[in-house]
Amino acid sequence: MTGSTGLMTDRYELTMLEAALRDGTAARPSVFELFSRRLSGGRRFGVVAGTGRLLSLLRDFRFGDDELRFLRDEKVVDAQTLRYLADYRFTGTIRGYREGELYFPGSPVLTVEGTFGDAVILETLALSVLNHDSAVATAAARMSIAAGDRPLAEMGSRRAGEDSAVAAARAAYLAGFDATSNLEAGRRWGIPTMGTAAHSWTLLHDSEEDAFRAQVDALGAETTLLIDTYDIRRGVETAIRVAGTELGGVRIDSGDLPIVAGEVRAQLDELGATGTKITVTSDLDEYAIAALAASPVDSYGVGTSVVTGSGYPTAGMVYKLVARRSPDDGWVAVAKVSENKASRGGRKAAFRTVHDGTAQDETVVVSDGFEDVAEPVAHPDGRPLQVVLVDRGEIDTAHEGAAGTEAARAHHLRVREELPVRALALSKSDPAIPTLFVDAG
């Protein structure tokens, strides 16, 4: 099956399935929850990202001849399990935080309901997508807050695996970035793409002047010239001589940026190029961006730090069984009690309590008594955080593609406004709002 995602799975999921088919527990109605025990790096909030991508990958989570042949030849599972997988299609229900929503420790980011057999094998795919994309989006949101109104471009493709790079461009965009250098992300999700020129462009030519002239001839005076291949002061001088004072922008990719940006701005102004913008791109992260707030910089390009989650490349989410039917047909909340890794059993409904436009807390109503795929309980003054993403096997397509990406970005920018001011600081701290776990009673 071309494009099958079925084997993006840890082997133990399929061997557990085999054992569960043998003893009949594969058919037990079960609830799995995807959540994070804590926020990485003392972050004050997390940003849910990857949901739309996961839904598209779920569509291809099937086992065709190639996948089944591998599993049979390698003796991963027995014949009964191969037959189960041949017919597999997820027919359960997935409820989850809207993509772009903020999350906190214990937030039930995804709730997957189905038989144990149907739901257990989604663990790796769901975590891979959500952990990666949420790590990038969380870092990106901090950079976007630090940048304020100045445009921010993601240009870190070269510092991430080639497919993760495309996903990272999307995650950064939905957390507030304005554009990406990655063309595939542009094609796949309609994200605006941008670019300037590399040092190789200047070095290819017999002089910096030749390079600048060729670029302006081809791309117009509104282009952005990279001025630090040799000497920045001479680079600026040459740039304006070649392009005139109508030059769109200059890019600085090295040096002590707060100082250099000020010098370049003064030089541009002296030369009459008061409208020429300055973009900086050298090893920026949220702290470097914040430190440039008072410098005459017009836009930022961020590479390594955003695609690697600025020190925290994975969100640390886990996928745990939280409830199952017992043989007498009642629901049982379950949780492991392992030292330092305990989790909280029960199905959960989550609400953000907002007063006067400011988020006060995350209220999570815990129950072991919900009926199958029941609507979550209501909460008097909370905004419900969960939506139905997959309804008995039917994927809600609104979350996918370019439209889903735009909707997630809009949602993120809207809910970020609800955060209390203390949430916007970059230093390590506790989560910006508390999470209250309430018994459904």
Next chain:
Amino acid sequence: MTGSTGLMTDRYELTMLEAALRDGTAARPSVFELFSRRLSGGRRFGVVAGTGRLLSLLRDFRFGDDELRFLRDEKVVDAQTLRYLADYRFTGTIRGYREGELYFPGSPVLTVEGTFGDAVILETLALSVLNHDSAVATAAARMSIAAGDRPLAEMGSRRAGEDSAVAAARAAYLAGFDATSNLEAGRRWGIPTMGTAAHSWTLLHDSEEDAFRAQVDALGAETTLLIDTYDIRRGVETAIRVAGTELGGVRIDSGDLPIVAGEVRAQLDELGATGTKITVTSDLDEYAIAALAASPVDSYGVGTSVVTGSGYPTAGMVYKLVARRSPDDGWVAVAKVSENKASRGGRKAAFRTVHDGTAQDETVVVSDGFEDVAEPVAHPDGRPLQVVLVDRGEIDTAHEGAAGTEAARAHHLRVREELPVRALALSKSDPAIPTLFVDAG
């Protein structure tokens, strides 16, 4: 074009191509080099990984109707450039370090020769693959050294983007890991796959005993039981009662591992299960593995830290123009001189000097005078580090697929033996051997 990798490219590469086609410089013979200015995190050596994957992706680096339509509709490049891309196939030569080889600051890991137009557009794809895979392999090699003869399994798929997870399994394997949990990596490259069971397996059942019994019934007594869902001491007792003293193994995924492993070993021995192995999997990295060297642990499962490069998720390699033909037909070595990011121009041939089986230095012979795709200069007592990966557009298939992966692993394990003992320490330091840059004269 299904499966095209052509748009895994930063926009500026295509706009530079457009400008270079306009002024004629696109046809200039050029040499790009992929290298690292330093080793991340004070590591003593780096491990080259990704080469085999890159060659396969290069095969699909074409621009079909879909890609061209996007570039036209978004006005990324002009009509002349679209025509160039429609016919594009890399016809240059790529020489590089053998996959699995060690690298040091300034090692010419890849050398890409072709016209400027042909070579400039490979920057992002080449860096994405090499930076990710080499970061994982470098961390994995340190863990493999720390583990000594004890088997080591990669199980971090859930903590990496879903495609990077597959690539990470391969990178870890070629740097000395013995197996992966990722089934897709097993299918694609023949890497051995492994797995045990999750906490959800125990929680699904009405008791731990039921869960263990079902697993042993399905998978045999040689299976590995996860014993820390509730209470480890009781878990071990139940495991042996159910499976007998022939139980294959137990897995511990929480707690203070050096202490817990000792306790579990003593308990197993008391119960007569002296052959039952202990595997540990809780947040291991190279330091935790080293700290367990004296503990009765039989194998390790490593997740987050290996797939995220143990703190350094990208290798920091760059792709730079180092030589080009000048209009009078001679080669010119070029390099940018930007503050804190200077690079070294010229085409390079690299050798590892080895005396009495121990690596002494990396000798890099620098020249601006080589003829097109000439064999590198010889070196009296150095092992040449570069091989031809792509010869005038022809990809050497020996580096791809399962065979290429096995060859890379074998090469890595062989050359690691040459390292001086000081290279095996985990603490931060200078590179294990110096790199000597020599003028070809």
